[in-house]
Amino acid sequence: MAPLTTVTRALARSSPAAALLRPLTAAATMSTSPALRDASSTYQSPFKGESDSTKMPDFTKYMSKNGGGNQVFSYFMVGALGAISAAGAKSTIQEFLKNMAASADVLAMAKVEVDLGAIPEGKNVIIKWRGKPVFIRHRTASEIDEANQVNVASLRDPQSDEDRVKKPEWLIMLGVCTHLGCVPIGEAGDYGGWFCPCHGSHYDISGRIRKGPAPLNLEIPAYDFSDDDKLVIG
Numbered sequence: 001m002a003p004l005t006t007v008t009r010a011l012a013r014s015s016p017a018a019a020l021l022r023p024l025t026a027a028a029t030m031s032t033s034p035a036l037r038d039a040s041s042t043y044q045s046p047f048k049g050e051s052d053s054t055k056m057p058d059f060t061k062y063m064s065k066n067g068g069g070n071q072v073f074s075y076f077m078v079g080a081l082g083a084i085s086a087a088g089a090k091s092t093i094q095e096f097l098k099n100m101a102a103s104a105d106v107l108a109m110a111k112v113e114v115d116l117g118a119i120p121e122g123k124n125v126i127i128k129w130r131g132k133p134v135f136i137r138h139r140t141a142s143e144i145d146e147a148n149q150v151n152v153a154s155l156r157d158p159q160s161d162e163d164r165v166k167k168p169e170w171l172i173m174l175g176v177c178t179h180l181g182c183v184p185i186g187e188a189g190d191y192g193g194w195f196c197p198c199h200g201s202h203y204d205i206s207g208r209i210r211k212g213p214a215p216l217n218l219e220i221p222a223y224d225f226s227d228d229d230k231l232v233i234g
C-alpha cells in the first residue's frame with residue numbers, strides 16, 4: 001500500500017483548487033522572467049551613490065523638453081475656469097436680485113394716482129395707499145387763512161402750514177392718529193379739522209395736533225403733482 005502523504009499529493013494535483021493555483025504559480029514565475037529583470041537593471045535611482053541624504057538629486061532629465069508650452073496650457077485653463085466661475089456667479093446674483101425685487105403688483109401699490117379734478121373745494125376724500133388711509137382735503141381760502149393764523153410756537157409739534165403743503169389748497173396726510181393709530185374723523189373736533197374718537201385727539205385744518213393725547217401732527221406722505229389735476233402719492 002502507498003504511503004498516506006503520496007496519496008494526498010496525488011489527490012491535490014487532480015483537484016479543482018489545484019487548477020486555480022496553477023496560473024498563480026505561472027505568474028510568479030513570469031515576474032522573474034529575463035525581460036523584466038533587464039528593465040529593472042537599466043533603472044537608475046536619482047538617489048544612487050548619494051552619501052549626503054540632505055542633498056537634492058538632479059531631476060533635470062525628467063523635466064519637460066517643450067519650454068513654456070505647459071505654462072501656456074496652465075494659463076489657458078486658469079483663465080477659462082475663471083471666466084466660467086465669473087459667469088456662474090453673475091447669473092446666480094442676477095437670479096437672487098430678481099427674486100428679491102418687488103413684484104409688479106407690489107410696485108403698482110407703491111404709487112397711487114389721484115384725479116384732483118373730481119374733488120370739490122371744501123371736501124375730503126380718503127384713499128387707500130400701502131394699506132393705510134390717506135386724507136386729501138381740498139381747502140377753501142378761509143381754511144388756508146385759518147391755518148396760517150396759528151402761532152406756530154404755541155403748538156405741541158411746531159410746524160407752519162406752508163411746511164406741510166406743496167400747494168396751499170391741497171392738504172395730503174396719512175389718516176393715522178399719532179397716538180395709537182386710530183383713523184380720525186374729518187370735519188370734526190374743536191379746531192375744525194379732524195377728531196380721533198379713540199382717546200379724544202383734536203387736529204386743526206392743517207392736521208396739526210391741538211388737543212388730546214396724540215404727540216405729533218398727522219404725517220405727510222411722499223407725494224407730487226404730475227400735472228395740475230393729477231396727484232401721485234408714493
Ligand code: FES
Nearest residue numbers: 177179180196199
Ligand atoms: S388713537 Fe387717537 S387719540 Fe388715541
